[in-house]
Amino acid sequence: MSGRILLTGVTGQVGGELAATLAAVGEVVAPARDEMDLANPASVREKVRAIRPRWIVNPAAYTAVDKAESEPDLAYAINAEAVRAIGEEARKIGAGVIHFSTDYVFDGTGNAPYRETDATGPVSVYGASKLAGERALVESGAGYMVFRTSWVYGAKGKNFLRTILKAAKERERLRIVADQHGAPTWSRDLARMTAQVIGRIEASGAGRELTEALGESGGIYHAAGAGETTWFGFAAEAIERLREREPGAKLAEVEAITTSEYPTPAKRPLNSRLSCARLAATFDWRMMDWRDSLREVMTEV
Numbered sequence: 001m002s003g004r005i006l007l008t009g010v011t012g013q014v015g016g017e018l019a020a021t022l023a024a025v026g027e028v029v030a031p032a033r034d035e036m037d038l039a040n041p042a043s044v045r046e047k048v049r050a051i052r053p054r055w056i057v058n059p060a061a062y063t064a065v066d067k068a069e070s071e072p073d074l075a076y077a078i079n080a081e082a083v084r085a086i087g088e089e090a091r092k093i094g095a096g097v098i099h100f101s102t103d104y105v106f107d108g109t110g111n112a113p114y115r116e117t118d119a120t121g122p123v124s125v126y127g128a129s130k131l132a133g134e135r136a137l138v139e140s141g142a143g144y145m146v147f148r149t150s151w152v153y154g155a156k157g158k159n160f161l162r163t164i165l166k167a168a169k170e171r172e173r174l175r176i177v178a179d180q181h182g183a184p185t186w187s188r189d190l191a192r193m194t195a196q197v198i199g200r201i202e203a204s205g206a207g208r209e210l211t212e213a214l215g216e217s218g219g220i221y222h223a224a225g226a227g228e229t230t231w232f233g234f235a236a237e238a239i240e241r242l243r244e245r246e247p248g249a250k251l252a253e254v255e256a257i258t259t260s261e262y263p264t265p266a267k268r269p270l271n272s273r274l275s276c277a278r279l280a281a282t283f284d285w286r287m288m289d290w291r292d293s294l295r296e297v298m299t300e301v
């Protein structure tokens with residue numbers, strides 16, 4: 001056990017899974033939103049000071065990509081300023097910070113999987129606010145890790161899979177973009193990975209300060225599902241699994257369209273692929289192939 005872990009966003013997709021996996025590596029304290037509002041940095045600072053955690057794990061975020069275009073102040077408050085407050089308070093008490101970020105920090109040009117060292121260039125307010133959060137954390141001077149992930153889904157919460165499964169039963173036809181490439185990531189896989197990484201850092205610690213251990217093996221890591229597809233490919237595969245499960249059900253046809261045929265307030269990167277080689281090399285963790293995790297999630301959804 002590694003001491004207290006302050007967990008944010010416990011009602012979210014990743015936070016809900018982290019509450020379960022982190023219980024094996026420490027004492028999880030997960031304040032409700034009315035006790036710690038990330039839009040209010042003072043309440044964040046106060047909570048960190050009261051709890052004095054060894055780790056702060058922060059999957060909370062403003063994740064409404066389209067809405068962020070018209071609410072940039074709130075998106076930046078939660079995705080950047082709260083992260084600054086977390087980082088600064090963590091530094092003061094020597095706590096380690098684990099933060100989550102996104103493929104949307106990239107502009108999505110090219111076809112190669114992005115590495116951690118590649119240049120960022122967000123094309124949306126959400127992406128820019130998440131990048132600002134990464135930078136605020138670095139500037140805070142805390143020992144940290146950032147896990148950049150993509151296309152998070154699971155059996156619970158608000159996600160593309162659940163939207164599609166519901167729509168497949170209600171509608172005749174779904175039109176889904178087939179020119180944005182990336183990989184769906186299972187929220188539970190991310191949470192398992194996070195617990196393993198904390199466990200490894202604690203095990204390698206041997207009396208060292210956490211800040212020192214994170215100075216060596218911390219920083220940014222890409223952590224997305226293995227394999228790749230498009231949103232269309234993801235939807236088609238999910239509907240195929242649904243058809244196997246409910247052979248008689250009447251399900252929508254899925255039509256592949258281009259991004260320009262599906263106008264949205266926020267622009268999305270066409271290339272969301274993330275190379276997870278650093279995570280594998282440093283922590284011996286390989287994220288699940290999205291097709292395998294989809295099969296598991298379909299048994300629970």
Ligand SMILES: NC(=O)C1=CN([C@@H]2O[C@H](COP(=O)(O)OP(=O)(O)OC[C@H]3O[C@@H](n4cnc5c(N)ncnc54)[C@H](OP(=O)(O)O)[C@@H]3O)[C@@H](O)[C@H]2O)C=CC1
Pocket residue numbers: 008009010011012013014015033036037038039040058059060061062063078100101102103130148149150151152153157158
């Ligand atoms: N979802 C995705 O596809 C992807 C997500 N990410 C990143 O991964 C992380 C986890 O995402 P995910 O679990 O899907 O997010 P969710 O949208 O499922 O959950 C977000 C969480 O943040 C909480 N939250 C939002 N605003 C506040 C606030 N003002 N004060 C306190 N808590 C707040 C929410 O609480 P409440 O329930 O009360 O609203 C919720 O618990 C985030 O950092 C996200 O940017 C990265 C790539 C893809």
Ligand SMILES: Cc1cn([C@H]2C[C@H](O)[C@@H](COP(=O)(O)OP(=O)(O)O[C@H]3O[C@@H](C)C(=O)[C@@H](O)[C@H]3O)O2)c(=O)[nH]c1=O
Pocket residue numbers: 063064065066101102103104149150151152159160163174175176177180231262264268
């Ligand atoms: C529902 C729907 C979506 N789409 C498109 C819109 C978009 O390009 C893509 C996915 O739709 P979503 O609204 O789920 O996508 P979005 O909210 O942009 O998902 C993103 O969320 C944030 C939090 C992240 O960090 C990203 O990694 C990514 O997961 O599919 C269709 O083409 N047809 C449809 O019927």
Ligand SMILES: [Mg+2]
Pocket residue numbers: 063064065
């Ligand atoms: Mg969305």
